[in-house]
Amino acid sequence: MSLNWLTDFVDLTVEAQALADRLTMAGLEVEALEEVTPGFSGVVVGKVLNVERHPQADRLQVAEVTTGSQTYRVVCGAPNVQAGVLYPFAPPGAILAGGHRLKAAKLRGVLSEGMLLAEDELGLSADHVGLMEIPQDLPVGRDLAAALGLADAVLEIAVTANRPDCLSVLGLAREVAALLDQPLRHPEVNPAQVAGPGLEARVTILDPVHCPRYAARLMTGLTVAPSPFWMRRRLQIAGLRAINNLVDVTNYVLLEFGQPLHAFDFERLRGGEIVVRLPKSSERRFTTLDGVERPLDPETLLICDAGGPVALAGVMGGLDSEVTASTTQVLLESAYFNPRTIRRTGKRLGLSTEASYRFERGVDPDGVIHALERATQLMCEVGGGQVAAKRLDE
Secondary structure, rough: OOOHHEEEEEEEOOOHHHHHHHHOOOOOEEEEEEEOOOOOOEEEEHHHHEEEEEOOOOEEEEEEEEEEOOOOEEEEEEOOOOOOOOEEEEEOOOOEEEEEEEEEEEEEEEOOOOOEEEOHHHHHOOOOOOOOOOOOOOOOEHHHHHHHHHOOEEEEEOOOOHHHOOOOOHHHHHHHHHHHHOOOOOOOOOOOEEEOOOOOOOEEOOOOOOEEEEEEEEEOOOOOOOHHHHHHHHHHHOOOOOOOHHHHHHHHHHHOOOOOEEEEEEEHHHHHHHEEEOOOOOOOOOEOOOOOEOOOOOOOOOEEOOOOOEEEOOEEOOOOOOOOOOOEEEEEEEOOHHHHHHHHHHHHHHOOOOOHHHHHHOHHHHHHHHHHHHHHHHHHHOOOOOOOOOOOOO
16 A cells, blocks of 8 residues: 555554554554655756757757756757656756766767656656656656655555455545544545437346446547556556556556446447346356456356457456457446355456455445546546446446
8 A cells, every 4th residue: 555645535644654553453464564765866857948959860859958947958869858848857966767877978969968758767667658748737846756756655454354445545544544533535526427418338237136236437539548657656556557548547446446447448349238147058158358268157247248248247357348559438337246256256267356356355335336436537537538428327
């Protein structure tokens, strides 16, 4: 659990170690406390004032960069450098990831007095496609690590099987609020507004014993792209790999609220419908999104479209309905599945996921809609889409 993330919901009035001790005494054993520190120093928020072509190299440019108190001339080869934009800037003397101390140097005959940086040069990811994109409201000249809140403390907590309510940042924040006698802040979630008549989806539950509740939102006009850095950073600290903005939203809300979600490419759902049911006698195998063909038994709960299975309910989605680079329409699932049903499926298949781990222990049926609306809000924000139909809730 990231303490930076935790402070979104509750003020911490004690140091990290003291908090760890109090959680352990309250029955939530903290197995480890790790301090997370950036692998660079001296890097600040720089603003590019002007960009000119390098006189001796077609693929290089010369940028004028200010830190507010001083202006530097910087040779840059990144394709996304633009005048008027903020980027991470390392002046001479700054230390980059790997321990390299930056010095002024001539590049093709032009003195470069520093460096505009990509994420990999800061040790934040493997991305070297272009300069790191940072929020454009940061103060020019401010230390980058402080501006982005990169220093953090992470608690590794052993959550017992009888406390599924603590398998989320918000759930742990509720415990911390009680321990520290502080108010709990909930994320601001605004119910999505439907853009207008158009697409429609349908949900039918044929087995309400195994699936008492299934809700969904349909969104359109989405664009698949990398997630913003703040989201990727929190997922990374939690041990999850960023995939793309749409999928990352489902994982982010899973960690935040403890409610598993799944995003289907709506254009790949035959008949535009979801049916929750047990397998037909002819449905004996199903290929999950990891490419593995898995055997089905009569008690394996399935999420299906008009043509057949598209997901193992509460465990893993299918290969033929996953979000891809060309996805523009998403049907977002938020459901409550019978814990025994999911536990049986996972055990029989030898398959455990972040979703099944929570469903097996029991999620809050009343939290299904709140998590769905939170994820819908985030997905439209980071994916540039809009809600295409009213909320489905069966």
